[in-house]
Amino acid sequence: MNATARRPRKVVIAGYGMAGARLAENIRARDPRGERLSVTVVGAERHAAYNRVLLSSVVAGTLPRDAVTLHPESWAAEHDVTLRVGATVRGIDTAARTVSVHDPGGGPTALDYDALVLAQGSSPWIPPVDGLVHEDGSLAPGVCAFRTLDDCEEIAGRARAGTPVAVLGGGLLGIEAARGLAGRGCRVTVVHPHSHVMERQLDRGAGDVLAGTLAGYGIEFRTGTTAARYVPGDGVKLDDGGYVPADLVVVSAGVRPETGLAASAGLAVDRGILVDDCMRTSDPRVHAIGDCAQHPGTPPGLVQPAWDQAGVLADLLTGADSAGRYRGTAAVTRLKASGVDLASFGDVGSEPDSPEAEVVCLNDPARGRYAKLVLRDDLVTGGVLLGVPDAAANVAHHYTHRTPAPADRLAFLLGRALPEEAVRAPSPASMPGSVTVCECNNVPKSGLVDAWRRGARSVAGLAEATRATTGCGSCTGLVRGIADWLESTE
Amino acid sequence: MQTDQPAEVQAAALGSARTHCPYCALQCGMSVEATQGAVTVAPREFPTNGGGLCQKGWTSAALLDSPARLTTPLVRERGQLHPAGWDEALDTVAARLGRIGAEHGADAVGVFGGGGLTNEKCYALGKFARVALGTANIDYNGRFCMSSAAAAGTRAFGMDRGMPFPVTDLADADAILLAGANPVETMPPFAQHLSGASGCEGLVVVDPRRTPTAARANLHLQPAPGTDLALALGILHAAVAEGHLDTEYVRTRTDEFDPAWQQAASWWPERVERITGVAAADQRRAAAMLSGARNAYVLTARGTEQHADGTDTVSGWINLALALGLPGRAGSGYGCLTGQGNGQGGREHGQKSDQLPGYRRIDDAASREHVARQWGIAPDELPGAGPSAYELLDALGTEHGVKALLVFGSNVAVSAPGADRVTNRLAELDFLAVADIVLSETAAMADVVFPVTQWAEEDGTMTNLEGRVLLRRKAVDPPAGVRSDLEVLGGLATRLGRPPEAFPCEPQRVFDELRRVSAGGVADYSGITYERLRDGVALHWPVPDTDHPGTPRPFLDRFAHPDGRARFVPVTYSGPAEETDEDYPLLATTGRLLAHYQSGAQTRNVDELMAVDGEMFVEVHPDTARRFDLSDGEAATVTSRRGTVHAVVRCVASMRMDTVFLPFHFPDDNRANLVTSTALDPVSGMPEFKVCAVRLGRHRGTGRQASARQEVA
Structure with missing residues (x-):
């Protein structure tokens, strides 16, 4: 090494989930020998990073837990990354540029940084339902959150054929959990406070068709109501007086970005940790990516924005592209539920009578199909496609790549689900001679x-x-x- | 012992021969009949074609007596090619090569071969380059064809034999996935081998276009050009996530599944859908169709291979096949559909820059020792590995490049990517000599042109797409004034001071030498003889001795890595070398037409084929054409960062809106390769023919134009 070589800058990544792991990978792809950056990753869970997107497959029982691991155990050593699993970052001193890290069984240690990246994701929100949580904050017997690999293993362990299950929350994750558990033969009831399921991604029409499709898999819905009280070994009482039998309660009532550490360090926090296009927080040496970050125009809870952000931040930290900026992600929500094909993106609220947008809509509840296309100036700005998988892929592709939509809107909207034109072979007599x-x-x-x-x-x-x-x-x-x-x- | 013809026909008289088609790697069986002045061909029963023949095969005799046929050597004087005698032509070439080699070093002379040449010619060409010229600079157009599949096959199985099973095995499969293959159009008689799978509703075709093959599929996956690797990862992911992994097979017959899965785990179908445009549900359906089949095959071809990540893409498909336990199992497997007539044999016998005969590596000491001894030279006299085809062409006439080039059986002015640049590089050469049957676009630029014999006028062996070695037999005498490539090489070698016996001109003698030199190599031909081939014995290599029955299915017991196990290769997707932007908003992909073959040098001289497809066109979605103010039948320009091609618009409603298609058989301003990308695969040297960014424009010139053929003075 020559005399002018500088010591590598120290990057500490707080969080070893999909965002933190991807950032470490991206940094090492750009700086493979660690000449520019030294990297320390601190992860609260005791195992290697895993692919959260695949957790519904673990609940459904089609993937073993090993198969969702993102990195082999040897990964950190092979890539010159210092990895501290089971450890938590408890405090940030932005003036001294240190974090205090608690290792399992050990006391706090201070870690210097030149750049700190908060990638701690989010944590499940447990609604205030009587009996759901012990006084010490732990969950009552038979109650599971749906967030971590350990949660999924516990759910899978309790879910037997015929087990009555209450799923609290009919958002994206709740629906995925419900479908996976129904596939295991559980008797599943989804309790959802809003008038239709997945209200953040779906309009009313789509939500109703989705609920109808899922009902075909034996899933029951109680919408417009919330759980009032949980009685272990019995079930859940609802605030509308109803009752749901449950040996297992899966809580998927939403997540909250992990902002406590940032807030206590004095960083600007709203719903999440506020960041700019360089993924900087209000302290320029502290960054945040993934679910814990709040970037204008980026929907929370999806992995693609987190990975896009990790790519930009790796460019900036390594200097591979100091002009790199994150401008948001044209996110497409895809439900991962066996037998249900649902895509939702962009503006889904516009209705066919909208003065600003061109809206094409088809509602076919009997066959589980609902398709809505929202366009402005020939560009797709939103869509909900349920039960039309071929069109979903194509429409979402046009949305992502901002390419003009085909003139034949109906064929575009319906894809291959549209019965093909009657292409019966002409008879030998009627066939033109030139064929x-x-x-x-x-x-x-x-x-x-x-x-x-x-x-x-x-x-x-x-x-x-x-x-x-x-x-x-x-x-x-x-x-x-x-x-x-x-x-x-x- | 399997035979395909009765023994009594072995003494086929000159004038009527049971031979094989001059075109693609299916090498359909045909009989050639010469009666007074007329030569006719007819299909005959042979396993690959089952008695079928496509229009190219049916019309192949037209080239034997075509007016375009060269019948005398040509030597350039004062800028014009003039007829010359053989001695004059050979003397000129030998003298110029000798002088350039002496002045600039042996590597200043290069050789470029072709995958349509017989095994004998490929072998002789490699030997000629290494021994008579002493140059490392030899490569061939197979780099533009098979190299990615070859590299990936070697990585996975330890050996590259396009199809490690007879093509007739496909009939017993109830599912076949074809990735980037359009055999219904490019090798029509092959389609009959797909009928078993399509009859079981199990034919999956991956192609950005709705080709005639895709139209027959039970499931057509239509990814954006350049995203095949993402799709392969998505289908593998779906297969594993839905519980279709063949864990017992993976454990007992393969290594490295875990790292490969760790990559594929990040490519769940919904994510892949956003990149490829292929519905997640369809990816899962493809996985289910393959895994639910009793017997299944994954087959790749150029569409998925001709990319800057082509080797990794093929590895992606092989990983899928391995995860489902297909390769090395009777009735199932992975294979690559070879394109050129002798694409397989052409890469085995030493015209590839990094290889020596018998599919030996040129950087392997034991291989060098063996081959050098057979050739009567010291191992250190053998040059090392040279650059790959495009690298060789890209440096022609430059300070560090080749100054003189010999071309056999290739038309690089049309077939190489970034064709304009390659044409300019050819013009910068101090000396160019070309051997061909017609005055191809490359030959028209040469200083010396050798008129050579073609398929029905000579004996020679070809190795077809299933690794079976075939004997093509002489049926007619060549026109007066024409000599074989072997005679050209022999004539040059003796003039360069080599003994005539080192470069024999009789195909069978060359083959017997090839057999000896290949002995002990991966592609061991030592047990293959002209006699056995005349007897119709079905010999798939390796054939290590003359009693050996051949190896139709080499992987049934073990793969060719020393430990007998196959390897998963961890691959991930990063996208094509060139992306669309505001200036170049569309993706162009290139491919073949039924009526034409390769650069079209042969088929453009057959009137019946030109009547079918005689002009360059570009296939465009009608909405896309409208967006560029074009309509069906109008003359258009297709422009990339490298050049502009002229083509007539064909509106095709099944095209992706972001994609246009260009056939690559036409010359001059109609060369598809004027626009193609010159990005190369880092492992195989394969150029990225199948995707580049382009825009459409109106052609203000003459519109439909015939390609002007350069006249000989």
Whole structure:
């Protein structure tokens, strides 16, 4: 190393979830030998980072817990990253640029930083329901949050075929949990305080169709009501007087960004930790990414913004692209629930009579389909596509890439779900002479007719005269049909 | 022992021969009949074509006596090519090569070969470069064809044999995934092998276009060009997440699943959907179709391979096949659909810059020792690995590049990416010599052109897409004045001071030498003889001795890595080399038409084929055409950062709106490769033919134009 080499700047990442792990990876992709940055990652959970997106597959039982791990155990050592799992950051001294870290079983230690990144995500919000929480704050027996890998293992362990389950909260995660548990044979009831499920992503029409589809998997819904009291071993009493039997209560009533540490350090906090396009908090040496951060125009709770932010911040911290800025993510919400295909993005609230937007909408509750397309100047600005998977992919692609929508809005909206035009093969008699019968050898119907008139009076004869059928052979049936028709006309 | 023809035909007389088609790697069986003045071809029963033949095959005899045929050597004088005698032509080339080599070093002379050449020619060309010229600079157009699949196959299985099973095995599959393959159009008789799967509702086709093959699929996945690797990861993810992983197979026959899964775990179908545009539900359906099948295959071809991440993309598909336990299982597997007639054999015998005969690596000491001994030189006289095809072409005439180039069986002025730049580089050469049957666009630029024999006029072996070695037999005498490539090489080698016996001109003698040199290599041909091939024995390499029955399915017991296990390769997606922007808002992809082959040098000289597709076109979604103020049938320009191609607009409603398609068979201003990207795959050297950013414009010139063929003075 030459004399002018400077010591690497110290980056401390508080949080080893999907955002923190991705940031560490991105930094090492740009600075593989650690010449520019030393990296320390502090993670509260005791195991390696895992892919939270796949947790619904763990609940559904299709993926074992090992399969959702993001990094092998050797990852940190191989990438020159200092990893402290099971440890928590308890305090930030922004003036001294140190954090205090509590290791399991040990006391607090101070860690210097040149740049601190808060990536602590969010924590489940437990609604104030009688009996749900012990006085010490721990959950009552039979109650699980739906946030961590450990939560999922506990849920999976309690969910037997026939087990009555109450899911508190019919948002995205609640619906995924409900569908996974229904797939395990549980008797699931979703309790949701709003008038329709997933109200943040869906308009009323879509929410109702979704509930109808899920009802087909045996899931019951109690909407417009909240849990009042939980009685272990019995069930949940609702504030409308109703009752839901439950041996297991899964709480998915929303999450709250982890802001306590930032707030106590004096950083500007609203719903989340406020950040600018450089992912800087109100202290320029402290950054925040992922669910704990609040960036204007970025919806919370999705991984794609967190990963986009990690990419920009890695560019900035390593100097790989000091002009890098995060401008928000055109997020698309996809429900991960077996047998249900739902995409939602952008402005879903506009109605067909909207004066500003062009809105195309189809509601087909009997077949579990609901499709709404919102456009401005030929660009897709919002959509809800339920039960039309092919269109969902295509429409979301146009939304993400801001490419003009096709002129045929209806076909665009319905994709392949639209019955294909009746493409019944024309009869040999009605088929125009110019139609190519044998693609491999470019033989039109008229060529076969001519050959017949010149004496080729069989399929073999026609093949010899025109080469039709001698390529891939798939037109043999059609040639036979034409031969039969010609014979019948003689 | 499997035979495909009765023994009594082995003494086929000249004038009537059971041979194989001159075009693609299916190498359809055909018989060639020469009667007074007329030569006709007809399909014959052979496993790959089942008695079928496409229009290219049917019309192949037209090239034997085509007016475009070269029948005399041409030597350039005062800027014009003039007919010359053979001695004059050979003397000129040998003298110029000798002088340039002496002045600038042996590496100043380069050789460029082709995947359509017979095994004998490929072998002789590699030997000629290394021994007679002493140059490291030899490569071939197979880099533009198979190299990514070859590299990925070697990584995964320890050996690259395009299809490690006979093509007829496909009939017994109830699911087949074709990634970037359009065989219904490019090798029509192959389509019959897909009917088993499509009859079981199990044919999955991955293609950005709704090709005739895609139209036959039970499930067509239509990803954005350049996103195939993301799609492969998404389908693998779906397969694992839905519990379809063949854990027993993965444990007993493979290594490195965990790191490969760790990458794929981040590519869940909904995320992949946003990149590819392929519905998550369809990714899951593809995974379910393959995993639920009794027998299933994953097959790749150029559409998925010709990318700057082509090797990793093929690894992505192989990882999927391995996760489902397909490769090395009877009735299932992974294979690559070879394109060029001898694409497989062409990469095995030493015309590739990093290889020696028998599919040996040129940087392996034992291989160098073996081959050098066979060739009667010292191992350190053998040059090392040279640059890959595009790197070789890109440096022509530059300070560090080749100053003189010999081209056999390739038309790089049309087929290389960034064709304008390559054409300019060819013009910068001190000396260019080309051997071809017609005056191709590359030959038209040469200082010396050798007129050479073609398929029905010579004996030679080809190795088809299933690794089966075939004997193409001479059926007719070549036109007077035409010599074989082997004679050209022999004539040059002797003039360069090599003994004639080191460069024999009889194909069978060359093949016998190839057999000896390949012995002990990965592609061991030592047990293959012309006699066995004439007897119709189905010999798939390796064939280590003359009693060996051949190896139709090499991986059933073990893979070719020393420990016998296959390898997952951890791959992840990062996107194509070039993205769209405001100036270049569309993606262009390139491909083939039924009526044409490769650069079109052959098929553009067949009237019947030109009547089918005689002009360059660009396929565009009608809305996209309208956006650029174009309509069907109008003359358009397609412009990338590298150049502009002229093409007539064809509105096709099934096109993606962000994608246009250009066929690559046309010359001059109609060369698709004027716009293609020159980004290369870091492992295979494969250029990114299949995606680049373009815009459309109106062509203000003459509109529909015929391609002017350069006249010979």
